[in-house]
Amino acid sequence: MPAAAAEPCPVPATGEPEARLAALVEWIGDCRRCTLAPTRTKIVYGQGNLRAEIMFVGEAPGADEDEQGLAFVGRAGQLLTDIIEKGLKVPRPEVFIANVIKCRPPGNRNPETAEILACQPFLEQQIEIVKPKVLIGLGKFAGQWLLKTAEPISRIRGRFGDYRGIPVMPTFHPAYLLRNPSAKKDVWEDLKLVLRHLGR
DSSP, rough: OOOOOOOOOSSSSSHHHHHHHHHHHHSSSSOOOOOTGGGGGGOOOOOTTTTSSEEEEESSSOOOHHHOOOOOOOHHHHHHIIIIIIOOOOOOOGGGGEESSSSOOGGGGGOHHHHHEEEEEEHHHHHHHHHHHHHEEEEEEHHHHHOOOOHHHHTTSSSSSTTTTTEEEEEHHHHHHHHHHHGHHHHHHHHHHHHTTTTT
């Protein structure tokens, strides 16, 4: 995937994560960098522990997220909470959760390349601020973005890749699991690899 057009980044390269995130949110502003702005309700920045060992990256906000301005709060979000708290044995507030794009695509359609590229600098900065020990990519778009690959999620899940020196575990998106409950066992196998990597 090509790099986004250069835009001067005002986020400090060092300092407390809270101050750096505040600078990032200010930089994003009332974002009009792609065509999603007119149809969104709220920008969904993501939330969680800015010093988290584990960072989840999803695809895009849905209707509930667009309304509340929070990532993963609908049915898929409830399942993600179970994955985090029952699978990883970590309180959800202790991880950080973000999406590849920060605004809801109309009708929950797939993100378009131009939208992903417009949002790319923001997700890059979030990862740089949090500095997690492992990234978990939820679904096709997150897995492909993190690993810079066009391979389907069914082929890249279950084995570690790399994002700028950070181990990446791609796995199925919780929304996919709602439609295909039998795939939960595959996600559990992926989580066990993450736990082993973290020495848990």
